[in-house]
Amino acid sequence: MSSYITTYTRKHFDPVHPDPERIVIEDIAHALSLLCRGNGHVTTFWSVGQHCICCAKEAAGRGLSDRIVLACLLHDASECYMSDVPRPFKQTMQEYICQEETLLSMVYTRYLGTDLTAEEQKQIKEIDDDLLWYDMTKLLDEPQGGEAPELHFELDYTVQPFGEVEQEYLEIFKKYYGVK
Structure with a gap:
């Protein structure tokens, strides 16, 4: 068995021993547009990509820095290589958490220049x-307890085709990352 996954862009990526040079935004946008939130236990398909786009829009709506907007877009990028694990289960998986943090740190360093500060992680x-x-x-x-958190953009749960989600993800990335 191989020790890597073949990504959408046909790169061989080892999520256990990740190479930051093989982290590609097109792989992230594509995979996240196809991964369902909540491990699929939702009333309708809602992709991790759509969630990340909403997080980025909320950060922009709050007037946060371009760096935070981009970090919000990327905050689940490790899931494109490791998949998603529901929070209650993930909390019991120390090795998974460590691997995920390492990979996400690489993503942030690759696209933001550095890892996040504690304050940025909190935001x-x-x-x-x-x-x-x-x-x-x-x-x-x-129903959740307490008042609904105030949002600074119009949240719309209309399901979009994955290609549209992928494209919007890449457009937001380019807007906040710039062309390199």
């Missing part, structure tokens, strides 16, 4: 948690 987690509140309410019909 992204707050946005991620705020959107999770809506996901739980709208995609699982599971």
